[in-house]
Amino acid sequence: MNQQLLAKTFVELADNLVADFDLIDFLRLLTDRCVGMLGASAAGVLLADRDGELRVMAASDEQVRLLELFQLQNDEGPCLECFRTGTPVIVPDLTREVDRWPRFVTAAHRSGFGAVQALPMRLRDEVVGALNLFRAAPGPFDPAATLIAQALADVATISLLQQRTTHRSTVLNEQLQTALNSRVLIEQAKGKLAERQNIDMEQAFTALRGYARAHNRRLSDVARALIDGSEPLPGLVA
Amino acid sequence: MRSDSRSARIQALVVEQAARRGARVGVVDVCTAAVAALPVGGAGLSAMSRTTTSHPLCSTDDISEQLEELQLTLGEGPCVDAFTQGSAILTPDLLTGATQDRWPVFADAALEAGARAVFALPLQIGAISPGVLDLYADVPTVLDAEELADALAFADLATLLLLDTRIDETGAPTGGPLPDRGFEDLGGYRPEIDQATGILTVQLGVGIDEAFVRLRAYAYTQGRRLAEVAADVVAHRLRFSPDAEPRQTDEET
Numbered sequence: 001m002n003q004q005l006l007a008k009t010f011v012e013l014a015d016n017l018v019a020d021f022d023l024i025d026f027l028r029l030l031t032d033r034c035v036g037m038l039g040a041s042a043a044g045v046l047l048a049d050r051d052g053e054l055r056v057m058a059a060s061d062e063q064v065r066l067l068e069l070f071q072l073q074n075d076e077g078p079c080l081e082c083f084r085t086g087t088p089v090i091v092p093d094l095t096r097e098v099d100r101w102p103r104f105v106t107a108a109h110r111s112g113f114g115a116v117q118a119l120p121m122r123l124r125d126e127v128v129g130a131l132n133l134f135r136a137a138p139g140p141f142d143p144a145a146t147l148i149a150q151a152l153a154d155v156a157t158i159s160l161l162q163q164r165t166t167h168r169s170t171v172l173n174e175q176l177q178t179a180l181n182s183r184v185l186i187e188q189a190k191g192k193l194a195e196r197q198n199i200d201m202e203q204a205f206t207a208l209r210g211y212a213r214a215h216n217r218r219l220s221d222v223a224r225a226l227i228d229g230s231e232p233l234p235g236l237v238a
Numbered sequence: 239m240r241s242d243s244r245s246a247r248i249q250a251l252v253v254e255q256a257a258r259r260g261a262r263v264g265v266v267d268v269c270t271a272a273v274a275a276l277p278v279g280g281a282g283l284s285a286m287s288r289t290t291t292s293h294p295l296c297s298t299d300d301i302s303e304q305l306e307e308l309q310l311t312l313g314e315g316p317c318v319d320a321f322t323q324g325s326a327i328l329t330p331d332l333l334t335g336a337t338q339d340r341w342p343v344f345a346d347a348a349l350e351a352g353a354r355a356v357f358a359l360p361l362q363i364g365a366i367s368p369g370v371l372d373l374y375a376d377v378p379t380v381l382d383a384e385e386l387a388d389a390l391a392f393a394d395l396a397t398l399l400l401l402d403t404r405i406d407e408t409g410a411p412t413g414g415p416l417p418d419r420g421f422e423d424l425g426g427y428r429p430e431i432d433q434a435t436g437i438l439t440v441q442l443g444v445g446i447d448e449a450f451v452r453l454r455a456y457a458y459t460q461g462r463r464l465a466e467v468a469a470d471v472v473a474h475r476l477r478f479s480p481d482a483e484p485r486q487t488d489e490e491t
Contacts (some may be wrong), residue, residue: 050387051244096352177390178325184364187429189447191436201433201472226441227365227446228288 002037004015006148010031013155018121023179024160024186027208030131030152035060038145039134041113044068045127045156046079047121048068049176054083054129061080062202063111064134071105079132082118085126089118090146110168114138119150121157130154182220189223195236211236247454248391251275256486264403266296267394268371273298275392276385278357278373282306283396285369287322294402297371304351305374315344316358317370325369326390327358331378347381348374355379361397364432365446401447405455434468440477456484 003110009118016026034043042064046054054072071077078089091097092115098105101204108116113134121129128138131153133143160175186208194204208226210232214217225231252273255267269281279287280307282297286307294306309315316327329337338345348356353374361369370391376451381389397408453471456478457464470486478484 050390181324181362181364183429184432187432188364188366188436191433192439193436194433195437195440224365229437238435 005037005196009037010155013152015160017155018074021158021159022182022212022220023175024058025212027156028060028209030156031058031060034152037134038133038149041066041136042134042135044079044132045121045129046072046083047160047176047179048083048127049180054080055180057129057179064132065157066133066135067107067113071104072076073121078099078116078118079130080227082120082130082132083127086120086122087115087223088120088146090141092140095138108134112136114140117141117146117149119146119153121153123157123160128157128160142230162201168181185227186223189226192227193236200238207236244387245394248275248395250396252392263399264299264400265396267454268392268399269296271296272371272373272389276353276373276381276389276447277379278375279353280456282325282372283361284310284317284372284401286317292321292369295419299357301352301374301376302372305348305356305372306355307352308347309372312343312347315348316341316356317372319345320358320360320370322342324362326358326386328381328386329356330380331351331355331359331382333378350438352376354451355488357381357389359393359436361393361400363397363450364435366397366401366435368397374385383440401451401454404447405458417472428465428468430468430472431464439473440476442480444480448490452478 013026013030016029018095026195031043034040040060042060042226044059044064044067045057046068047057049055055070055219056065056068058066068079071079077141078091082089094105094108094114106113113136115135116132118132120127120132121131121185131149133149148180160179189208193199193207196202197204197207199207208222209219211217214235215222222233222236226233226237248271252267254261254275255270259267265283269283272278272281280297280302281301282302282305284292284294286292292310294303294310297303298304306317307316309317316329320327322352331337332345354377355375357373359371359373360367361371365432368419371389373389435446435450435453438444438453440444440454442449444452453467454464457467460467466471467476471478474487476484476486
């Protein structure tokens with residue numbers, strides 16, 4: 001593993017956390033770094049909503065988002081198991097787990113994934129979600145990389161607690177509600193931008209995020225400005 | 239699925255209030271049901287807007303009514319903050335220094351009116367934010383995690399009901415006392431609905447609220463699920479146009 005890249009990633013994540021950050025953008029950065037740095041083919045973050053039901057909050061690409069949704073719909077798979085048990089689920093070779101998760105293994109294979117590890121996001125004694133790393137080729141996971149992935153999952157958990165809260169027992173409820181709404185806002189903006197510029201949803205997301213970064217703005221603020229039409233947003237909207 | 243259980247239960251409570259009133263389900267039923275289900279004394283709901291004047295829509299008692307009017311008149315208070323910040327503002331006790339500093343005029347006036355705790359929940363679906371639901375208690379009150387989750391579910395339902403009144407204005411049949419289609423969509427998160435709403439702002443040349451209302455109205459009139467219609471819009475199988483009926487196409491882009 002590239003030590004420099006690792007250090008750079010933690011600096012980047014920490015920078016995000018001390019600034020006025022956007023949770024969805026932050027989680028997406030996290031999944032992207034899992035892919036770029038830890039040799040994962042794809043990564044996703046699931047968080048429990050106010051009813052304890054998991055939601056896909058970020059995914060490094062569309063393929064993995066669909067696979068995460070598939071797990072939720074079919075109520076089986078390593079990520080759900082990780083969330084329910086609160087312990088890591090590491091599967092170096094998915095073909096050996098056909099009996100355990102028949103539908104998930106088929107779907108994962110179809111998406112081009114041969115191995116997966118699911119790491120719990122824990123806050124004190126509560127499991128709030130899971131970070132999932134998918135790899136195309138089967139084979140053992142590097143224990144050092146797993147440690148770092150768990151550290152990234154912990155950073156993601158801490159990020160949930162960053163924003164100001166009024167009452168401690170409701171921290172997660174409020175945070176997740178706000179994060180979910182921010183997710184909705186960004187999807188609305190993606191739709192508007194994609195339709196206007198005749199590009200696909202992923203390109204629209206990349207453009208929105210690029211604009212937010214270049215102008216040092218929160219992703220959700222840019223999304224809102226785009227929807228309200230309250231600013232010119234040069235370079236983003238032709 | 240389990241995720242639907244809370245919204246289903248909350249919806250049943252609201253329907254029951256409407257039945258008792260012998261009327262179609264409206265936002266007022268959300269208020270009365272919330273008061274019955276939560277440790278609060280009253281509830282009120284205001285339509286809020288960034289561009290036009292905000293106004294109170296309903297309230298369950300005099301104190302609630304005063305709280306709504308106070309905030310809109312003064313331009314300060316938990317309801318105003320919930321709207322501008324887009325997150326729930328929970329004030330377990332108005333009689334604290336921090337609260338008095340934050341809303342110097344409102345805090346005293348609200349205490350005078352008989353409120354001690356105020357919880358303001360924004361009605362929102364992304365950039366769509368048609369109003370705020372306010373709950374108050376006459377003693378210091380902390381909502382626990384379950385109660386807060388219920389309160390948020392009441393706010394979700396109020397959001398759809400408030401937007402549905404605009405579907406009624408378009409003349410589309412909403413089918414029965416409480417349209418069941420569409421309400422399921424808040425349970426499982428489907429990004430296609432939000433993306434389609436964004437797409438419609440461009441195809442119809444309208445604001446985001448209107449785009450969502452038109453999407454739902456179309457689903458109602460066609461008797462189809464909102465998620466399906468949205469998926470068609472995102473896949474370019476269905477196009478809306480400002481001066482014609484939406485058109486199904488076979489073309490995939």
